[in-house]
Amino acid sequence: MRVMFDDQIFSHQAHGGISNYFLNLAVRYMNDPNLEVDLSGFPILTKNAHLKEIGLGVSLPVRRLNKRPVLMAANQVISAFRHVRREPHPDVVHHTYYFDRPWRTHPKSRHVITIHDMIPELFPEHFGSGNPHALKGEHILAADAIACVSETTKRDLLSLYPGLDVPIVVTPLGVSDDFNPGPEDQGEHGNYFLFVGARGGYKNFDVLLQAFSLLAGETSADLVVVGGGAFRAAESDQIKRLGLEHRIRHLSPTNRELEKLYRGAICLVFPSKYEGFGLPTLEAMASGCPALLADTPALVEVGGDAGEYFKADDSELLANKMMRVTNDTDYRLLLKARGLNRVSLFSWSATAAKTQRCYQLALSA
Structure with missing residues (x-):
């Protein structure tokens, strides 16, 4: 199937x-013919x-022109030119963000959006200047299928x-092989x-900060x-008031x-x-680094039995x-051993395969 990533992000x-x-998805689709995804529009x-x-x-030759409004306008012109040349339209357009209204210049295409979180909608009090996800709601309502990076995000979306x-597929994130515990003889932490x-x-x-101030006198860390x-x-x-500036x-x-x-x-x-989702959790576990995690739903979902959890507002317990x-x-x-075992359940290849399933469901919706 022909899949286009739009240029927003x-x-x-x-x-x-x-x-x-999206880059990790692109690399897997380019390198794994079994996924049967042909990236178009690049x-x-x-x-x-x-x-x-x-x-x-590629970048525009004049550096100061490489800004989002200019790049997106130029890419729309390029897309229109490809349409005039009667290049095959994509079967699926995967929207990469929510800056613009859903792109319907490909009326024969199906449309997919990835939801990374619903935090601005759930906790608007933390976003005084408004929802930074702009037109996400319009993309959700216009989508033919939706990918969610966690079961937590899927539940939040449906709430x-x-x-x-529309079909909703959970597509957990992966972690780069560059995050690894290194040689066994690398020494103490x-x-x-x-x-x-x-x-x-x-x-x-x-x-x-509060937790660190409580233990700073008991450790040199x-x-x-x-x-x-x-x-x-x-x-x-605040760091100075707590005497932690050094x-x-x-x-x-x-x-x-x-x-x-x-x-x-x-x-x-x-x-x-x-x-x-909480990608640092995966990065830490893959690196052999124990993870102390707040007991919030997505972190528990990702960390599983490998995380050590604390109440999010309990600095003394932390x-x-x-x-x-x-x-x-x-x-x-x-904790290190549990983390290395847990992280083996996550990979970008698995993310790409599950996202490909989302494309298939969009086509059959």
């Missing part, structure tokens, strides 16, 4: 989680470095759209706890914070550096009040669990 992200999701104009690396995208009557990702609102970073941008003024002030480091690592950070950490701490992972080598090794 590739016109928006030079790097990023959702664009990486190459496109893009700012995405990885799409260019695999030969599916908000109870009358939805490093002396730091690890936090990865955005920190605002429902991400609950404040609970981790530091806290390494990855991604999410530099600390905001309020965060820096114990907390913020890093913006490359992918290769992030892999090493996972391998060396005492554990990953993921205190989020809600997630649609501090106790962080100390146990630090001091109990046998316990830490048990």
Whole structure:
């Protein structure tokens, strides 16, 4: 079947989680003929470095023009030109984000959307400037089939759209083979706890700060914070009030550096009040890094029996669990072994196969 990924996310992200999701699908479809997916509509104009690396995208020659509105407008012109040339239309259009209204320039095509989470709809109080997912609702109602990255996200979707009557396929995410525990003789773990990702609102970073302040006098371990941008003024002030300014480091690592950070950490701490999937959980487990996870539905779904869980707002319980992972080598090794076993259930090949099933259901809907 001929499948087109629209250009929305590739016109928006030079790097990023959702664009990486579609790139992983593209690589599997290009390399596995058994999946019987022929990607159409490429190459496109893009700012995405990885799409260019695999030969599916090019940038405009004038750098300042490589912005989403310009790229999307130019890609629409290219698509119209292909239509005039009577190039075969795609059987399925897979929309990559929700910036624009559902694209109906291919009336003979079926339309698929991936739902990564319903957090802005469930917790609007955390999004003062409005829903960042823009026109997601219109895409949901226009879709011929929907992929959800977790059972949790599927339940959330149906709770908000109870009358939805299209096929919904759960397509759990995979994790790159670059995330691995490394050689057996790489030595002892490093002396730091690890936090990865955005920190605002429902991400609950404040609970981790409180927990770390409770145990800071009992351990020499530091806290390494990855991604999410530099600390905001309020965060820096809180860190100083807690007396932790010399114990907390913020890093913006490359992918290769992030892999090493996972391998060396005492554990990953993921205190989020809600997630649609929670990819750092998989990255940590694949790297042999124990995962301390808030007991929110998606994190429990992904972590299974390999995660060590705590109530999302209980900083004292979290501090106790962080100390146990630090001091109990046998316990830490048990969590590592469980994580490596658990992560074997997830792969991008499986994601691609389940998404291909979603395309088939869209065609037969």
